[in-house]
Amino acid sequence: MPDSHAQTASGLPTKIDTTVAHEARVYDYWLGGKDNYPADRALGDAIATHIPAIKSMARANRAFLGRAVRYLVAEAGITQFLDIGTGIPTAGNTHEVAQRLEPTARVVYVDNDPIVLAHARALMSSTREGRTAFIHADLHDPEAILHDPNLTATLDFERPVAIMLVAIMMYFRDADDPHAIVRGLIDAVPSGSYVVITHPTADFDERAMARVVLSAQQAGITFQPRSQAETRTLFAGTDILEPGVVPVVTWRPELADRPVTDGAAADPESAWYWAGIGRKP
Numbered sequence: 431m432p433d434s435h436a437q438t439a440s441g442l443p444t445k446i447d448t449t450v451a452h453e454a455r456v457y458d459y460w461l462g463g464k465d466n467y468p469a470d471r472a473l474g475d476a477i478a479t480h481i482p483a484i485k486s487m488a489r490a491n492r493a494f495l496g497r498a499v500r501y502l503v504a505e506a507g508i509t510q511f512l513d514i515g516t517g518i519p520t521a522g523n524t525h526e527v528a529q530r531l532e533p534t535a536r537v538v539y540v541d542n543d544p545i546v547l548a549h550a551r552a553l554m555s556s557t558r559e560g561r562t563a564f565i566h567a568d569l570h571d572p573e574a575i576l577h578d579p580n581l582t583a584t585l586d587f588e589r590p591v592a593i594m595l596v597a598i599m600m601y602f603r604d605a606d607d608p609h610a611i612v613r614g615l616i617d618a619v620p621s622g623s624y625v626v627i628t629h630p631t632a633d634f635d636e637r638a639m640a641r642v643v644l645s646a647q648q649a650g651i652t653f654q655p656r657s658q659a660e661t662r663t664l665f666a667g668t669d670i671l672e673p674g675v676v677p678v679v680t681w682r683p684e685l686a687d688r689p690v691t692d693g694a695a696a697d698p699e700s701a702w703y704w705a706g707i708g709r710k711p
């Protein structure tokens with residue numbers, strides 16, 4: 431554990447405040463992890479009263495991350511990843527999926543949550559041939575991420591990079607200009623790079639999602655669902671790959687590492703996230 435009052439080079443506090451809910455820990459709770467506290471579970475359960483299937487939705491989002499990385503390595507030949515909004519390490523972290531297929535793969539993880547920083551060592555379990563790094567930073571300041579020495583020492587921006595923004599952009603209000611943030615990242619990587627985005631949406635049940643937004647707000651967390659059209663606009667500057675920006679469970683399900691046995695997983699409305707991958711021409 432880091433010193434509870436220390437700050438990283440980024441200047442972000444490293445103190446872990448267990449009295450208020452944190453995005454990474456609520457998500458960890460839904461995924462069945464152990465790195466969460468009563469405040470996180472209270473918000474997780476409050477949201478589950480509005481969306482009873484939230485835990486399987488979170489798992490569906492996580493499963494997409496695995497399929498996306500498998501696609502990028504096996505079909506697109508990508509060996510470099512910038513995974514922003516990493517989350518608490520769990521099964522199938524980006525470097526594990528990528529390095530199983532390509533041991534030389536390199537991954538830079540970025541998260542602003544001190545609890546993810548505390549677990550960063552688990553993200554460093556790279557193959558000998560590959561490399562991983564962790565940056566404690568906030569995506570509100572993308573330039574700080576792009577110029578962080580850990581990034582420049584790990585990734586070669588002369589070669590294509592996959593930018594992973596999986597279940598993070600909902601923490602950005604329109605006033606934060608999420609489009610400019612994503613566009614800035616895309617502009618920084620060379621042609622042939624990719625951006626992977628999932629985004630929760632109210633398109634499947636507006637009223638339930640409005641209650642989720644309120645619960646998050648009451649816990650001090652910004653949460654902005656976006657429509658399919660709004661999510662699509664986050665891919666500006668890239669060509670969106672087939673099958674498009676689609677319900678997360680329907681994005682290339684054949685790339686799953688294990689057969690999908692849950693019948694509900696085939697139902698496009700079973701997880702309220704839009705998902706897609708764009709390629710920078």
Ligand SMILES: C[S@@+](CC[C@H](N)C(=O)[O-])C[C@H]1O[C@@H](n2cnc3c(N)ncnc32)[C@H](O)[C@@H]1O
Pocket residue numbers: 453454457491492495514515516517518540541542543546567568569570595596597598601
């Ligand atoms: C819902 S989790 C998603 C984890 C993982 N990407 C996945 O989809 O399985 C969102 C993560 O984004 C992180 N996050 C939220 N806002 C952030 C910001 N402004 N900068 C960096 N990370 C952020 C949270 O701490 C959390 O770990």
